[in-house]
Amino acid sequence: MQALNDAETQNAIRAHGLDRPAGVGFAFLGAACNVLYDWHAHDYHQLMYAAGGPAQIETDRGRHILPQGRAVWIPARTLHRSLVADSGGASLYFSPDAVEDHSSHVRIVVASPLMREMILFATRWPLGASETDPLADNFLRALALLCGEWLQRELPLFLPSATSPSLRRAMDYALGDLAAATLTEALRHAALSERTFRRLFARETGLTWQNWLCQARIQMAMGLLIQGQRITGVAADVGYASLSAFAKAFAQIAGEAPAQFRQRHASKAS
Numbered sequence: 001m002q003a004l005n006d007a008e009t010q011n012a013i014r015a016h017g018l019d020r021p022a023g024v025g026f027a028f029l030g031a032a033c034n035v036l037y038d039w040h041a042h043d044y045h046q047l048m049y050a051a052g053g054p055a056q057i058e059t060d061r062g063r064h065i066l067p068q069g070r071a072v073w074i075p076a077r078t079l080h081r082s083l084v085a086d087s088g089g090a091s092l093y094f095s096p097d098a099v100e101d102h103s104s105h106v107r108i109v110v111a112s113p114l115m116r117e118m119i120l121f122a123t124r125w126p127l128g129a130s131e132t133d134p135l136a137d138n139f140l141r142a143l144a145l146l147c148g149e150w151l152q153r154e155l156p157l158f159l160p161s162a163t164s165p166s167l168r169r170a171m172d173y174a175l176g177d178l179a180a181a182t183l184t185e186a187l188r189h190a191a192l193s194e195r196t197f198r199r200l201f202a203r204e205t206g207l208t209w210q211n212w213l214c215q216a217r218i219q220m221a222m223g224l225l226i227q228g229q230r231i232t233g234v235a236a237d238v239g240y241a242s243l244s245a246f247a248k249a250f251a252q253i254a255g256e257a258p259a260q261f262r263q264r265h266a267s268k269a270s
Contacts (some may be wrong), residue, residue, distance in 0.1 A: 005105055009193070022128050024094065025143075028091060029123050043076055043077060046074040047119065057074060057082050059161075064156070067220070070111050100148060110153040119143075143264050155223075157222060167190060167197075167204060167205075221237075226265040
């Protein structure tokens with residue numbers, strides 16, 4: 001994973017034109033792969049669709065896990081970090097005047113077939129196109145109006161975060177490879193003793209390390225199941241060698257069995 005510092009992140013923002021937004025909105029296909037962008041904000045709302053692989057968005061409230069095939073809404077001027085695990089994602093930016101969002105918090109939303117097609121279609125119009133092309137302007141305005149409806153379909157893919165840089169390093173490590181994440185490696189990344197790590201982690205997140213890791217694994221599993229993937233494969237992908245242990249942990253957090261969850265959400269997205 002390539003972690004960009006503040007200067008490199010600002011260079012990427014300028015390269016995409018986010019320092020000079022214009023018109024009702026614009027869009028582009030992302031080429032980044034396994035890149036962690038440093039803390040930043042922009043003046044336009046962002047709707048990012050994970051077409052090629054999963055992503056993560058972190059704010060001061062916590063981390064939002066974005067599975068492949070789903071979208072994340074980032075309100076204008078929200079300070080955040082973003083981890084893009086694979087290329088192929090699409091990002092749309094809307095003027096705050098175009099989309100009414102009174103909640104002002106990051107959300108993971110169900111991406112219906114209509115949303116997916118409209119997002120990918122919109123990537124033909126770069127920064128400034130809506131000011132000179134009536135088709136671009138009307139299409140993006142219609143897409144902005146639909147966002148108001150889509151934002152009501154939020155998915156519960158959220159993890160508490162921490163303010164300590166040591167804990168953030170441990171969390172970044174774990175979320176980079178949930179299947180292989182261990183406490184020993186988390187301690188190494190945090191550069192803390194186990195006693196200090198456990199005490200600080202509980203104080204900042206309200207969870208034990210093991211409970212946090214379990215939540216992270218189950219939330220990632222939720223995203224994979226929504227895509228219709230096989231339960232046995234999902235369990236292994238997020239770090240469970242035993243299918244029964246996975247089903248038990250999943251039911252405790254999601255309130256239903258993995259098969260029921262997959263069936264219910266897959267039918268909503270069809």
